[in-house]
Amino acid sequence: MMDKVPVVDYLRKRLLPAGSPMPGDDDPLFSNGLIDSFGVLELIAFLEEEYGINIDTAKHHITDFDTLRKVTQVIAQEKEGRGHG
Amino acid sequence: LNPVFWGLLLGNVALNAAARRWGRTSYIREWVFAATQLASLLLIADIGWKPVLFFVLPLLVAVYLLGKALALAGGARKNRLLFWVAVLIPVAALAITKYSILRVAMGRIVSAAGWQLAIVPVAGLSYLVFKSIHYLVDVSSGRISGPTFRSFLGFTLFLSTYPAGPMDRYDRFRKDFENPVPLTCQDAFEATWRIVVGLFKKYVLAALLARFAFSAFTTPELASASPSTIWMSVYAYALLIYLDFSGYSDLAIGSGRLLGVVVPENFRHPYLKRNIIEFWNAWHITLSNWLRDYLFMPIGKALMKRKRAGGSNLTIAAASYIATFAVAGIWHGDGLNFLLWGVYNGVGLSVCKAYGQWTRPLPPAFHRFMQETIFGKGLAVALTFHFVVAGMVLFGNDLTRAMLVFRRLAGIG
Numbered sequence: 001m002m003d004k005v006p007v008v009d010y011l012r013k014r015l016l017p018a019g020s021p022m023p024g025d026d027d028p029l030f031s032n033g034l035i036d037s038f039g040v041l042e043l044i045a046f047l048e049e050e051y052g053i054n055i056d057t058a059k060h061h062i063t064d065f066d067t068l069r070k071v072t073q074v075i076a077q078e079k080e081g082r083g084h085g
Numbered sequence: 086l087n088p089v090f091w092g093l094l095l096g097n098v099a100l101n102a103a104a105r106r107w108g109r110t111s112y113i114r115e116w117v118f119a120a121t122q123l124a125s126l127l128l129i130a131d132i133g134w135k136p137v138l139f140f141v142l143p144l145l146v147a148v149y150l151l152g153k154a155l156a157l158a159g160g161a162r163k164n165r166l167l168f169w170v171a172v173l174i175p176v177a178a179l180a181i182t183k184y185s186i187l188r189v190a191m192g193r194i195v196s197a198a199g200w201q202l203a204i205v206p207v208a209g210l211s212y213l214v215f216k217s218i219h220y221l222v223d224v225s226s227g228r229i230s231g232p233t234f235r236s237f238l239g240f241t242l243f244l245s246t247y248p249a250g251p252m253d254r255y256d257r258f259r260k261d262f263e264n265p266v267p268l269t270c271q272d273a274f275e276a277t278w279r280i281v282v283g284l285f286k287k288y289v290l291a292a293l294l295a296r297f298a299f300s301a302f303t304t305p306e307l308a309s310a311s312p313s314t315i316w317m318s319v320y321a322y323a324l325l326i327y328l329d330f331s332g333y334s335d336l337a338i339g340s341g342r343l344l345g346v347v348v349p350e351n352f353r354h355p356y357l358k359r360n361i362i363e364f365w366n367a368w369h370i371t372l373s374n375w376l377r378d379y380l381f382m383p384i385g386k387a388l389m390k391r392k393r394a395g396g397s398n399l400t401i402a403a404a405s406y407i408a409t410f411a412v413a414g415i416w417h418g419d420g421l422n423f424l425l426w427g428v429y430n431g432v433g434l435s436v437c438k439a440y441g442q443w444t445r446p447l448p449p450a451f452h453r454f455m456q457e458t459i460f461g462k463g464l465a466v467a468l469t470f471h472f473v474v475a476g477m478v479l480f481g482n483d484l485t486r487a488m489l490v491f492r493r494l495a496g497i498g
Contacts, residue, residue, distance in 0.1 A: 019449030036362050037377050038402045038438060041385040045392075057382045058161070058226035 004072050010046050015039045025069045030062060040065050047071070053078035093125040097244060098343045105265060105345070112235075115262060118344075119235040122242040132208045132247075140207055141242075144178050148217040149237045152224040161225040168225055175217040182207050184419045209247045211416060215375055216241050220255050222379060229256055236262050245341040251334055251351040252371040258346065265345025276342035283335025291328040298322040302482060307489060312496040319494065322481060323474045327356065330369070359456075359465035360440075361433045361472055368473075372413075381409040402438045407431030417480070422487055426479040433472055 012022060015035045029035050035043070040062055044055050055078060065071050100121050101114075108114035123142070127134040151171035155161065161168035181191045181204065188204050195202045220237065223229040232255065240258045268276075298321035307315070334351040341348035355368035365373045385405040392401060407428055414427020444451065455461040478490050 017444075017449075017452045018446050019452070033363060033366075036438070036441075037381060038385060038398075038405065041382065041389060041405075042398055044386070045389045056226070057386045058222060059228065061228075062378065062382070 004068055006050050007043075007047070007068065007071055007075075010043070010050075011035075014046075015042065023068065026067050028066050029068075030066045037062060043071070047075060051075050051079065087129075087131070089129060093128060093244065094340050094343075097121050097125060101265070101344055102268075111263065115233075115235045115239070118262065119238040119242070122239055122244050122247075125244045126209075126242055126247060136205070136207045140178070140182075141210070141213065144175060145213075145217075145238065145241055146234075148175055148220065149232070149234055152221050152229075152232060152237075155221065155225045156227075156230075160227060161222075168221070171221050172218055175214040179210055179214040182210060209249075212247070212250055212252055213241055215252060215372075215379075215416075216255075218379055219375065223255065232259075243341070243346065245337045245344065245346070246348055249330075249333060250369070250371050251337060251349050252375055253346075253349055257349070261346040266342075266347055268343065268345060272342060276339045279335050279339030279342070283332045283337075283339060286328045286332030286335065288332075291325045291332060294321045294325040294328070298325045302486070302490070307486075307493060310493070312494060315490065315493045319474055319478060319490070323356075323470075323477050326477060326481075327352075356470055356473070357466055358469055359462060360469055361430070361437045364469055364473060365430075365434070376409050376413055380412055381405055384408050399435075399439055399442060403431075403435035406434040406438070410434070420483060422479050422482060422484045425484065426476055429476055429479060433476075 008022060011029070016022075020034075023029060023034065030037070030040055041057075043065060044057065047053065048055055053075065055074065060074060063070075064074050101118055104114045104117035108117060123137070126132055126137050126141075148171070151167070151174070155164065155167055155171060158164040158167055181187050183206055188206075192204050195204065220229065220232070220240075224232060236259045237255070239262050240253065240255050243253070243258070246253060266272075298318055302318070302322070310318070331352040338348045338350070349371055351370050353367040353370065355364050358364040358367050385401060388401040388404060389398075392398075408431070410427040410431035411424060412427070413430070414423040414425070417423045417426070455465060475491075478494075479487050481487075482490060
């Protein structure tokens with residue numbers, strides 16, 4: 001199971017407004033305006049650095065980063081892809 | 086209100102309903118759909134059969150085949166040259182026909198070669214080119230697999246959305262193309278009602294506003310009208326643009342539904358948004374999403390990769406917003422005012438992003454006040470609306486006249 005703590009920390013410290021409640025695993029981040037499209041890019045840059053993966057934005061739609069669960073799925077897919085590659 | 090369009094639409098609905106009912110295979114049904122879209126465009130005088138037959142169709146064949154070749158070659162990563170050639174062909178086709186400087190230059194080359202060929206703007210080409218780029222990028226990345234020419238033709242030439250969107254995505258459109266959404270009596274009623282609403286917005290409400298909205302934009306009246314009259318006229322113009330375009334989108338969505346295609350929504354109460362980022366997520370949504378996915382994200386991602394340690398994300402955000410909207414401005418039209426309108430919006434988005442960053446550490450009470458109280462929300466909506474309206478002055482006028490409108494709005498001159 002993917003460790004999502006670093007992602008949660010990053011969202012709380014860098015992207016979400018101060019004091020806002022942490023979204024649940026399936027709560028929308030982008031589609032309800034909690035983070036904007038550049039926030040998604042910042043999140044992608046963080047994920048690449050933190051998890052040592054390369055996320056190709058041409059292959060992933062922005063909605064792939066819309067919830068914590070989806071973000072962890074992308075991380076898992078990319079790690080797996082790298083492992084097979 | 087072109088009777089030919091409505092005749093074609095009805096013919097389209099009847100033919101495709103018959104094809105769904107009696108077409109022996111999905112292959113026949115799909116070709117009937119694609120062919121009726123092409124035939125409809127050939128019959129619309131405003132578009133003209135010659136540009137469609139001798140320019141649009143060959144261009145689409147080229148884009149489709151280049152997409153196939155890209156997929157076979159393993160995508161853009163493995164064959165960058167092929168990818169850029171494929172993207173540049175539709176972009177060059179648009180540039181040569183849309184921008185007067187290039188049109189004149191190309192006209193000279195053509196006549197020097199001894200050919201009798203008039204280079205004219207082609208209706209709907211701007212959207213066609215963005216759809217082509219989306220197709221090429223997504224085929225190349227593997228997001229679109231196994232495209233068929235009939236579905237590509239149906240997607241690009243779809244009568245309901247051909248002139249000005251909403252701009253669907255190939256993979257989403259293809260689902261409806263291959264399995265048209267069944268049309269119950271209730272659906273048919275709702276689709277027809279949507280068309281009626283669209284007609285009312287576009288041809289009644291917008292038309293009523295038109296005389297007043299444009300009165301301050303004509304030179305004699307602009308010089309003599311009071312600032313308050315010009316303010317009202319500019320507000321009316323903003324309302325008119327919304328009614329006209331969202332009315333047109335209603336027509337596209339309603340007529341698309343009659344043909345078994347669920348066309349994506351294009352507007353979500355844009356004038357009630359609290360900042361310019363929210364506004365662009367609610368105005369001409371399908372174009373905004375295209376700009377986000379095919380310009381903003383790749384530009385931002387590339388700049389993020391090149392960021393030096395300690396570099397500012399805000400600078401990258403600003404560069405990405407301004408570059409994206411500068412392209413959006415140039416895409417909208419041939420004139421410096423369009424480029425400036427794009428840069429203006431890019432700067433507005435950057436300021437909005439910076440504001441979000443700067444206010445993020447402020448106490449929760451500040452955010453609650455701005456987001457939950459009538460005063461906070463009202464202030465944000467009013468500021469956003471006026472920012473958009475000022476942009477529309479740039480969008481709707483050449484630069485000299487826009488400056489004159491701004492001066493008159495401020496009571497100068």
